[in-house]
Amino acid sequence: MIELNNMQFSWKDTLILDIEHLNIKSNEKVFIQGESGSGKSTLLNLLAGVITPQKGEVIINNSHLNTMKNSQRDSFRANHIGFIFQQFNLIPYLNLIENIILPCKFSYSRKEKALKNSRSLEEEAIRLLANLGINASSILKRSVSELSIGQQQRVAIARALIGSPDIIIADEPTSALDSNHKASFVKMLFDECEKENITLVFVSHDESLKSHFQRCIELSSINSVKAEEVE
């Protein structure tokens, strides 16, 4: 599903990532652990095709991201990858439903898939929220900024899930949550990925979450550039 080969990425003449090989299989749930400054965000941007490596290959779903044009990578990302960020996941001027269905506006294939589950995108959004334990009707009218962090993160999962992308990349999604919520958040994410056969790449510096995952990768163990050098 995800494959990196001899990949090097530098930013302003400084080598940040040098990964000889990384392979993540379909439906795998992988925890990538790394301290801040270890190049986590850079790795995610590379996986998402926001940036391209100067050397080596990034292959996702048998597509070579490193040889694609910028616009192709953008639409590839829209079609195949869902994202969950640390916080500030939602566009403040869109309402709950608009935020969730936003990826379908950039990807026709995800819109099609979403409409297989429900008659309309709005219905699908409400269905996803219900799965995540949010009764949409009670908060539908509220501005997204009035939601609690926990609610916001669940809305973010719904957005990442809509239209069943192949991969969900979660970038420190639990760091704003307290420990009780962390566990339930991760469980929820797992359940949904399980149902939809989605590959999950979960990046965090928080070792306590490691135990939930089948596979755990220490970024420093695959990156031959040392963290101090990057900083």
Next chain:
Amino acid sequence: MSMFTLALKSIQSRKATFLLTFISIAISVMLLLGVQIIKKEANSGFLQPVSGTDLIIGPKSSQIELLLYSVFHIGTPNTLMEYKSYERIQASKNVKWAIPISLGDSHKGYKVVSTNENFFKHYSFANDKKVEFTEGKAFEDMFHVVLGYEVARKLNYKLGDNIVLSHGDAEVSFVHHDELPFKVSGILKPTHTPIDKTLIVTLHAMEAIHDDSPNHFMHRPIKKKSQQHDVHDEDEEHHDESHDKEHGEHEEHHGEEHHGHNEDEHSKNSEKIYKENLSHKVAKKLKKLPTKISAVYVGVESKNAIFGIQRKINNNASEPLSAIIPALAVQDLWEFFEFVQVTLNIISGLVVFIGLLGMLSLILMGVQNRRKEMAILRSIGATPFDIGKLIVGEAAIVCAVSIGLGVVFLYVALFVLSQPLYDTYGFYLQIQPLSLQELAILALIECSAILISFVPAYRIYKQSLIDGMNTHI
């Protein structure tokens, strides 16, 4: 959801922030269009009353002066021209019609124009429209008066009403021609020219009310008995005629007494109903034409003749006269105001520019604060180009909303101002939909806004290329 809808929602959520930008651009749009419209309306307002007149002839003066007093009743002529010159002009070759105009009196602040029947026959305005009557007709009697639409409406006059003219054109006059009131014979339809605010009387009547020779009217000291007698003799229909004759010797005394009585009656009724009095009869008998008039409107047989006649009049040896081509005089007047208009255009253009700069700075400030938002958009597949489009879309929306608001402001202002403008300056502001030229101005403003937004759009484009999906900013 296109980037445009996103932009719309983004602006919607920041209405309050953009409020001042909306208002400042809207005001500038209102100013810019307002200047255009006032210019256009003023131009047509000045041209309409003279559109059917080929030449205006008056005593030697500057063409703008002659135009202003003879057509717009602004200012007063220093000198007058001979009535004989009018007769000569009318009789001359290539002249189709000539209308004598005499000014100077007023009624409750409205100007009185005295002329002859040619006015109703030949005068035209606003592309060959002739003056028409809402009720009544042109004068058939020497002391008939035709009222402009505004005069009748504002002063609430009806046909048959009695009107006393005042000497001079001041709002409040102390000299009234109350011995010779007029009867309203007709009320004109609105023309949206200065005629709406004028009273039109005959030249004979004008001469009569100004005739200073002491023996014409009975209320004045009567010196020559014989003349007084003449008047009565001629006045066959007078109801006191037989009575006067019977009383022979007491004629003069009685006559005076009678007149006094008549005047009392007249002043009682003068408020409303016109009644012919003795003075009218005397004046009608005399029916004197004025020796001097203010100006002559001329229509020619063929347009080619205009310059020939103009040259002839300007070189006229018997009396110093000026002949002007009113359309050219309006142009001249207009050039005189050109710099005011240019200045206003520059000022409103600058206000537009400042408004747009305000918008630019607001959007630029947003660029920095919205890096996380852009990262999210990137993560779900928006290209950096899409994000640039979002910013351009926002600017386009802000400007379009402001323009819409400005147009609303403009029409509200026009509606509010049109009546006072008309009442105070006689300037008729026709409220019309925006012309192509004005729409082009609006399009230009919108394009400038879009162009100006390329600055923040490019910045955010670069920014989002660098930031990618990095939300840890």
